[in-house]
Amino acid sequence: MQKKTIAVLLSILFMGAGQLYNRQYLKGLLFLFIHAAGIYSMLQYLQDYLRGLITLGVQPSAMVKVGKLTKMVEGDHSIFMMINGLVALLALILYLFLYGLNIRDAWLVGRSRDQGERPHHFIESLREINRKHFAYMVLALPAVAILFLTILPIIFSVLLAFTNYADPILPPANLVDWVGFDNFVKMVNLKVWSSTFGGVLTWTLTWAVIATFTTYVGGVLVAVLIQQPGIRFKKLWRTVLIVPFAIPSMISLLVMRNMFNNQFGPINGYLRAIGLEGIPWLTDPFWAKVTVILANMWLGIPVTMILAIGVLTTIPKDMYEAAEVDGAGSVQKFRMITLPMVLFATAPIVIMQFAGNINSFNVIYLLTSGDPVNSNYQYAGHTDLLVTWLYKLALNQSQYSFASVIGIVIFLLVASFSIWSYRRTRSYKEEDMIA
Amino acid sequence: MNRGPAAVAKLSLSYVILIILSCISLFPALWIVMSSLKVGNSLFSDTFIPKSFTFEHYINLFQNTSYPLWFLNTLKVAALSTVLGTFLLLLSSYAISRYRFAGRKTTLTTLLVLQMFPGFMAMIAIYVLLNTVGLLNSHWALVLVYSSGAIITNVFVAKGFFDTIPRSLEDAARIDGASHMRLFFSIMIPLSRPMLTYASLMIFNGSFVDFIFADLVLRTEEQRTLAVGLYRMVSQRNSTEFTLFAAGAVLVAIPVTMLFMFLQRFLVEGLTAGASKG
Numbered sequence: 001m002q003k004k005t006i007a008v009l010l011s012i013l014f015m016g017a018g019q020l021y022n023r024q025y026l027k028g029l030l031f032l033f034i035h036a037a038g039i040y041s042m043l044q045y046l047q048d049y050l051r052g053l054i055t056l057g058v059q060p061s062a063m064v065k066v067g068k069l070t071k072m073v074e075g076d077h078s079i080f081m082m083i084n085g086l087v088a089l090l091a092l093i094l095y096l097f098l099y100g101l102n103i104r105d106a107w108l109v110g111r112s113r114d115q116g117e118r119p120h121h122f123i124e125s126l127r128e129i130n131r132k133h134f135a136y137m138v139l140a141l142p143a144v145a146i147l148f149l150t151i152l153p154i155i156f157s158v159l160l161a162f163t164n165y166a167d168p169i170l171p172p173a174n175l176v177d178w179v180g181f182d183n184f185v186k187m188v189n190l191k192v193w194s195s196t197f198g199g200v201l202t203w204t205l206t207w208a209v210i211a212t213f214t215t216y217v218g219g220v221l222v223a224v225l226i227q228q229p230g231i232r233f234k235k236l237w238r239t240v241l242i243v244p245f246a247i248p249s250m251i252s253l254l255v256m257r258n259m260f261n262n263q264f265g266p267i268n269g270y271l272r273a274i275g276l277e278g279i280p281w282l283t284d285p286f287w288a289k290v291t292v293i294l295a296n297m298w299l300g301i302p303v304t305m306i307l308a309i310g311v312l313t314t315i316p317k318d319m320y321e322a323a324e325v326d327g328a329g330s331v332q333k334f335r336m337i338t339l340p341m342v343l344f345a346t347a348p349i350v351i352m353q354f355a356g357n358i359n360s361f362n363v364i365y366l367l368t369s370g371d372p373v374n375s376n377y378q379y380a381g382h383t384d385l386l387v388t389w390l391y392k393l394a395l396n397q398s399q400y401s402f403a404s405v406i407g408i409v410i411f412l413l414v415a416s417f418s419i420w421s422y423r424r425t426r427s428y429k430e431e432d433m434i435a
Numbered sequence: 436m437n438r439g440p441a442a443v444a445k446l447s448l449s450y451v452i453l454i455i456l457s458c459i460s461l462f463p464a465l466w467i468v469m470s471s472l473k474v475g476n477s478l479f480s481d482t483f484i485p486k487s488f489t490f491e492h493y494i495n496l497f498q499n500t501s502y503p504l505w506f507l508n509t510l511k512v513a514a515l516s517t518v519l520g521t522f523l524l525l526l527s528s529y530a531i532s533r534y535r536f537a538g539r540k541t542t543l544t545t546l547l548v549l550q551m552f553p554g555f556m557a558m559i560a561i562y563v564l565l566n567t568v569g570l571l572n573s574h575w576a577l578v579l580v581y582s583s584g585a586i587i588t589n590v591f592v593a594k595g596f597f598d599t600i601p602r603s604l605e606d607a608a609r610i611d612g613a614s615h616m617r618l619f620f621s622i623m624i625p626l627s628r629p630m631l632t633y634a635s636l637m638i639f640n641g642s643f644v645d646f647i648f649a650d651l652v653l654r655t656e657e658q659r660t661l662a663v664g665l666y667r668m669v670s671q672r673n674s675t676e677f678t679l680f681a682a683g684a685v686l687v688a689i690p691v692t693m694l695f696m697f698l699q700r701f702l703v704e705g706l707t708a709g710a711s712k713g
Contacts, residue, residue: 083563134615135534139542142527145583150549153557153564160559225453230446239699240457246695247464250644250662251688254669255467258677264479266466298459306703330445359553361647391555395651400559407556414551 004110011106018106026122053085078176161404196377208357219304245302253366285382471681478677492682509661516642520582528593572654596630633705
């Protein structure tokens, strides 16, 4: 029998055995150790954890009679069981992956021994990994961090959408159960949820369109204004107008919340000073929406301005000169040259900004907190976007399962817009453009 | 140059608009600075420039609140996240940009998909995880979450940047016998300074002003960061101590704003690169 076949069979039988047969003792021992640890933890924990993930607990907290006293006995904590189950599942996948690697390694080394080569020493193997698989080595650490701090939590949250984990069913007092698509059905069919969901979704989309449009058009216009031939101190204007971008938005939004204060804020103060009546900026449903859009313009226009100035400087001057010779006025020049050029160069950003605006939490949360409250809504106000509603549902109202449903909806919204645009960008296509 | 009256009118109008826009853009900043120097503690004031100036709110902030402590906490968290986050970001985006390994496309797609989930969605799970590992109320938890999050949000900008660095440079070094690590540290890192500045500034800013996740994780007053402290100051005590908030806001805004203004050039480059995605 060939050495590679024996090595593979041994490795399938017991992780590391193939390596020992190949006389790579240190590597073999390492695999053996992983195998032992894997088997031990599988026997010890895996079954319980996986069963926990499936059942989400069977033993509710209850009063139990112990002799003459009744004692509170803690039951299963569904949420911890779910997370433990997920971690166990990930560990299992990792273990199987290593098992696969071990078999592959045994086969590769066995093959080279069949060809009469001497197997590598441990140090040589390490050097080999560094040379050939540098990318994997480098990516291992970030991958683990992302796996546990992003992927696992997201899977958990997505799973929550299929449970009934919402106030009043909260562990450890109650057991959480899988409910399939019930929450999604409720969100659409149950009047309390569906009217809020419809209203908030409509406002989210309206907001995203208006916010994207106003900042984009505003930014391009300001850029054109500054870049006009004949305007002096271009750098000064640019620096002054970039200030809103430099101030942390959390601070400027909190400041604006005070500026727009109905009674004592300076804006209404000035309006009254010139004889107008103050406007209920933050308390009237309509004006609150106007306020968040204005504040968003203040924050967003500088960004588009920077980008548009970048594009404007690349438009060749002779295009304008040629247009002038043909007798074009400045409006025509703007419409026929500037606008198409800028639009073409910034189209991907518009789509990205649109996707970003769907998720713009800070502007709404810090400025209005989603208020004024809408009495027809379930835990939401007139200016609440899907994201801020999600936040309120999860952190203030403990409606975790519904929050997860909203999260999935947001994901689907954003994903459909961005995948479409990302696929067209260079960074995604790239592939050795620069040799 | 001789300009006709129409052109002069147009230019003057442009200047007027620019001046108005500049006023709007600077107003909130000037107003909050003025408010922080005002006597008393109310939001209302009848003049833009206060009648008399005082530094008592700043002194008050340092003597009667945990502000200095919060400041140190924030600096610690932000600095550590920036260093760790930038390092991880550069390494991973370099590997993705330069090496063709099995599973590379999958990695790219995964990162793309992860970007699209709203960040808050995962917060509860992270909270429970941190709780089981015993990292609640610890600054390290924040550092870990911020720096791993930084990879996801910035990886495409960074990768796009590395894509533009010519391969020939590395090939030359490789022929001279440089190892992968050597190549990365002595050729790629120095070349990527604009992107490095942009990315680290973004990460620094992100961890400096986050008030939501930090609020969830940090349970005690001594552990709090500036953003959390400031947000609580506004949301709880409301506008009764407005001038104190103003002073706090000015002090938080100054370091970040200064950094942004000084590093403007890199920011513009980074934004433009991020926009066209490479």
